[in-house]
Amino acid sequence: MLNVRAAVAALALASSWAWSGAATAQSGPLPSWNDGKVKSAIVEFVGKVTQENGPNFVKPAERIAAFDNDGTLWAEQPVYFQLQFAFDEVKRLAPLHPEWKGKEPYRSIIAGDMKGLAASGEKGLLQIMAATHSGMTTQEFERSVANWLNTARHPTKKRPFTEMVYQPQLELLAYLRANGFKTFIVSGGGVEFMRVFADKVYGIPPEQVVGSSGAVTFRMGPSGKPELFKDAKVEFIDDGPGKPVGINRFIGRRPILAFGNSDGDLQMLQYTAAGDGPRLTLIIHHTDAEREWAYDRKSRIGKLDKALDEGQAKGWTIVDMKSDWKAVFPPER
């Protein structure tokens, strides 16, 4: 725990405002954002809502900003990182489960047989999630996530997953907070998974992370101490129409800024846009096959189709990763 915390703290430090990107140094609060329409839209919006006595002033308490996580704050290819964690956990736990060797979907994962895994479909994935995300206390789960973050590397980029975050977004989060915004994650990812790193990596504390969750039971543990035990039952899916529902349940106010990258963010963006007063709704379009990945309408992960159409039709701010971002990831350490 301590090691990964120290590592991500150092990362957060290294990736703060001071860093000026690989290209020419640029002044101002968003050095990794290229000048242009998108950056101007952000800066103008923030200027507008923070201008006291201005017609669009928003009180600090109401400056709620909601960010999707996968594909918006960190990458999501070739598979969601939380799924990669689940696969790695199956391998790590395999010696304790000799029966897995002959049993799908475990056999495929242990053998590295992605075709076999795909054949087990959604049911197989749910089994894997249950095997790696339940049957333990919340503290035990937190430790296993922390250990994984500390040792695992991205399969193609070879970097720690906590360095697979987007440098321009770290700057944007810091810029918004410096302007009195409260920044939230609103993600389909597991809330207990994200909370392990969100504070150190993004500066977003546990109580500002909204996500999917499994049922948890309060019980007296073996030592007579109370503990929270993670059950196999899915309780809430914070995706699609679940996002505004999650915002209502956890935050209780409508955001004035929302940022997503896929059709799973559409309803959050619609809900944000429909409020009174100034609103900023943003979508990252993954267009950068060289530095990151290029995918949209036909992708199985992070599909961006309906939200792209609606965003274009309604004048939402579409970020073209290739042209709007001077850097994608923080510099290697």
Add this chain to the structure above:
Amino acid sequence: MLNVRAAVAALALASSWAWSGAATAQSGPLPSWNDGKVKSAIVEFVGKVTQENGPNFVKPAERIAAFDNDGTLWAEQPVYFQLQFAFDEVKRLAPLHPEWKGKEPYRSIIAGDMKGLAASGEKGLLQIMAATHSGMTTQEFERSVANWLNTARHPTKKRPFTEMVYQPQLELLAYLRANGFKTFIVSGGGVEFMRVFADKVYGIPPEQVVGSSGAVTFRMGPSGKPELFKDAKVEFIDDGPGKPVGINRFIGRRPILAFGNSDGDLQMLQYTAAGDGPRLTLIIHHTDAEREWAYDRKSRIGKLDKALDEGQAKGWTIVDMKSDWKAVFPPER
């Protein structure tokens, strides 16, 4: 909406530190708390966790304080105020529902027949909650709560319900926040009900209110605008073992201070006490029949039995309302 907001804002102002109670003026941060063991325990705990470089220092981000609401921050007799709201709503809505006149439990409420209502039992209460807490948008519900708070009066004390809050607790909340604590409500009450007044009355913003909730559905409203519609389905009961579960789900950190008044708070207090490092767990014992109400082990509302035994056995801080509180409610305006 505006009126009630203004009223409660004025109340919050009137009830802040400056007010020194009906008795002798007292210096220090908790003027409505009598000097003694309980007040000392609070002040010593806060001193300890805020002393930098001290052995019990807790970083501000981890200074999480969780407060029950009914019977802990405001009164709960002769019936939970949210239930009183539901009864009043049935009366208000009765002209739109002529069929209610011949149908229990509505008939009893409209006729003021509390015996008839009691006969309809828990099923009747759930019907009333559904009739008054669902079948509308979240915005419509918020308006109806705000209107009620603005006009309703407590049946015996004759004061607005937002003035039925405990003056010593307002001071304690402000004192904790002044010492870097983040204050949360963790209550069996409805989260959308409490959020209407929690910010103005307690200084606790919507995103720091944890409570019970009904299911909500995202949909496109009649005007083509997205809205959140309140369904009749109960989704989460934030009471008893549900309180540590709610804390885990919404806050994601274990509190270092928890304050309750009934057996419904027992597991939250156990969970708080079981964390590492300094902890303060407090229980209000309602002992003041003159200024408030006196009830505990046999009360139907706010029953305090097991938690009182466990608190006494484990040395939790038990507040004796009659002797520890110089004042109970804020001064009349």
